[in-house]
Amino acid sequence: MADYYVNVFMDDEKLKKIEDAGLAGEVKEIDGKKSVQVGLNKKEHKKLCKSFPDMTTDASNCCVLPEEAENTLLGFVTDMKTLDVMKAAIMKLYNPLAGKDIRSRMH
Numbered sequence: 001m002a003d004y005y006v007n008v009f010m011d012d013e014k015l016k017k018i019e020d021a022g023l024a025g026e027v028k029e030i031d032g033k034k035s036v037q038v039g040l041n042k043k044e045h046k047k048l049c050k051s052f053p054d055m056t057t058d059a060s061n062c063c064v065l066p067e068e069a070e071n072t073l074l075g076f077v078t079d080m081k082t083l084d085v086m087k088a089a090i091m092k093l094y095n096p097l098a099g100k101d102i103r104s105r106m107h
Helices: 012-020 042-051 067-080 086-093
Strands: 004-009 028-030 033-040
Touching: 004 042, 004 067, 012 067, 033 042, 033 067, 033 086, 042 086, 067 086
Parallel strands: none
Antiparallel strands: 004 033, 028 033
């Protein structure tokens, strides 16, 4: 079982992609919206928090990515036809330099 989840909320277009990937049974209703939940472990969650400092995690250990990152994650889900994609997706989503000042090495 995952330590955390990324909620991907569905509009009609995203829902169609999920259904086409054979994952319609994974769609849940959260706060009155259709969504799928992609599980991640503590280390992956920490990397996402570092890459997306504005991302918040709620009391049920769920978070929502910024739209561009969410679209990338959804691409992995629909291409791999599974919600178990975080090990592959984290490579695209994790930016170790997020929030850091880029400094010149020449003085």
